[in-house]
Amino acid sequence: MLLRHKKSSPRSDGLVLFEDVQDAMRGEKVLKKAGYAIKLVAPPPQLRRGCDLALGINLVERAGVERVLKDNEADYVEIVPVKPGSPPLLDIVSVTDFGRWLMVKAGNMKLSFAKESGIIVNTSGGGCPDIPYLHSELVGKRLDQAPRPRDIGFTLCALMLDRALEECLILNKEGGRQ
Amino acid sequence: MMLIAGTVPVKGLPLIEGRPVIEGENLVVDGYHIPCGQGTGAMISAALVTLGYLKLEAPQVVVAGDTGLGRGSRQIYEYLIGNVATISPEVMALHYCLPDMALMARLWESVRRCPRKVTMIADAGAMYAAKAAGLAPHFDIFTPDASEMAFLADPDATHPAYIAEHLFDTDVSQTPRLVAAAYRHKGAAMVLLVKGSTDYVVNEGDIVATVTEPNVPELEAIGGTGDTITGLVSALVYAGLEPHEAAIIAARSNRMAGQYAQATPATRVWQIISQFDAVFKQHLCQWSGVCCTKGGL
Numbered sequence: 447m448l449l450r451h452k453k454s455s456p457r458s459d460g461l462v463l464f465e466d467v468q469d470a471m472r473g474e475k476v477l478k479k480a481g482y483a484i485k486l487v488a489p490p491p492q493l494r495r496g497c498d499l500a501l502g503i504n505l506v507e508r509a510g511v512e513r514v515l516k517d518n519e520a521d522y523v524e525i526v527p528v529k530p531g532s533p534p535l536l537d538i539v540s541v542t543d544f545g546r547w548l549m550v551k552a553g554n555m556k557l558s559f560a561k562e563s564g565i566i567v568n569t570s571g572g573g574c575p576d577i578p579y580l581h582s583e584l585v586g587k588r589l590d591q592a593p594r595p596r597d598i599g600f601t602l603c604a605l606m607l608d609r610a611l612e613e614c615l616i617l618n619k620e621g622g623r624q
Numbered sequence: 625m626m627l628i629a630g631t632v633p634v635k636g637l638p639l640i641e642g643r644p645v646i647e648g649e650n651l652v653v654d655g656y657h658i659p660c661g662q663g664t665g666a667m668i669s670a671a672l673v674t675l676g677y678l679k680l681e682a683p684q685v686v687v688a689g690d691t692g693l694g695r696g697s698r699q700i701y702e703y704l705i706g707n708v709a710t711i712s713p714e715v716m717a718l719h720y721c722l723p724d725m726a727l728m729a730r731l732w733e734s735v736r737r738c739p740r741k742v743t744m745i746a747d748a749g750a751m752y753a754a755k756a757a758g759l760a761p762h763f764d765i766f767t768p769d770a771s772e773m774a775f776l777a778d779p780d781a782t783h784p785a786y787i788a789e790h791l792f793d794t795d796v797s798q799t800p801r802l803v804a805a806a807y808r809h810k811g812a813a814m815v816l817l818v819k820g821s822t823d824y825v826v827n828e829g830d831i832v833a834t835v836t837e838p839n840v841p842e843l844e845a846i847g848g849t850g851d852t853i854t855g856l857v858s859a860l861v862y863a864g865l866e867p868h869e870a871a872i873i874a875a876r877s878n879r880m881a882g883q884y885a886q887a888t889p890a891t892r893v894w895q896i897i898s899q900f901d902a903v904f905k906q907h908l909c910q911w912s913g914v915c916c917t918k919g920g921l
């Protein structure tokens with residue numbers, strides 16, 4: 447169980463959308479129990495998808511929120527930024543070939559691995575506190591044996607690093623070719 | 625006094641403060657060992673080495689363990705909110721933390737009560753929080769990378785993962801446009817050091833320098849090499865350089881250290897930091913125009 451300590455009122459820049467009120471109430475219960483500073487709010491009309499209740503969250507905590515909801519089998523529709531029309535999470539990946547190594551960049555996060563061994567040699571980018579932790583947990587491990595950032599991280603930076611790792615796994619399977 | 629605050633990836637580490645020393649690949653603060661890897665550890669180490677070379681006192685650091693849950697981040701915010709006016713640092717560099725706009729706004733209110741001007745520098749999560757809270761113009765220096773520059777330029781974004789357009793390093797030609805947008809939307813600090821294949825130094829909206837040499841593209845892959853730039857610029861400002869001058873020298877020093885270390889994507893950031901003394905010895909006098917005597921520049 448994740449434990450958090452609430453000391454400040456949250457600024458909700460993200461919304462968890464639910465199919466119905468019951469799901470929203472259950473989501474609130476499990477997230478509060480996990481220590482997240484969240485609040486029930488009405489979603490803007492443009493974001494309603496059969497729901498009339500949402501949870502306001504700090505969007506940077508999206509990965510942790512998603513995991514708590516899934517671990518507790520709390521159904522939800524999706525997580526979106528508060529501002530209507532805001533773009534979705536970046537889904538652009540680029541690859542740089544450094545000879546013996548490949549660097550994959552997803553959004554602001556980068557992961558590099560050795561082509562021959564599939565060992566992660568570095569991660570870089572990001573600014574949230576789980577990123578240095580993920581760096582220490584991933585570097586030195588083989589791509590297919592490394593923990594997934596989305597499983598042990600908590601923030602949007604972790605989600606982007608997970609996307610980079612996902613791409614690295616595909617590239618490694620293809621023999622390190624771009 | 626120069627104050628550095630940020631989280632470190634050490635589970636269970638309480639909030640600690642003190643003057644750090646380097647022991648091998650670690651920092652020691654108040655008896656606790658902190659890895660000199662990506663993040664606040666690299667930033668502190670770079671500042672410490674720079675200040676040591678200049679024969680200035682080590683920075684005071686405030687760190688707490690945080691692996692992403694935010695507890696250590698909140699401890700740091702609360703500590704600074706309660707104590708910064710008493711500490712009254714000349715330079716305060718804020719680094720890795722969970723972005724929290726409400727707490728950053730409270731911290732800024734506390735900084736305003738300091739008896740003297742505090743030079744405010746932010747990178748990483750602290751920069752995200754400052755920009756998202758609308759406080760960017762109150763800061764003296766931000767050190768974003770290229771993708772974070774797109775975040776600063778986007779008036780609606782609260783995190784670099786949600787931006788209207790993405791900037792790859794090959795698109796650095798777009799940086800001037802994003803810089804202009806960031807200042808127009810009040811998403812920029814007084815000085816920006818935009819880190820990338822071309823480093824841009826911006827002073828109050830004007831690009832005053834670009835740094836491209838030596839070209840060491842492998843630095844981008846090495847976790848912590850952006851953090852070392854922030855440590856360098858913070859220390860150089862504390863030593864007396866103007867913020868934009870410090871930014872130019874920091875960018876040059878980091879690149880040169882990468883070249884000295886013969887960096888590859890597998891290089892560790894402490895291997896880069898360990899080259900700073902040699903870089904300073906050979907270039908700092910020429911670059912800064914004023915040479916090291918008995919402390920400071």
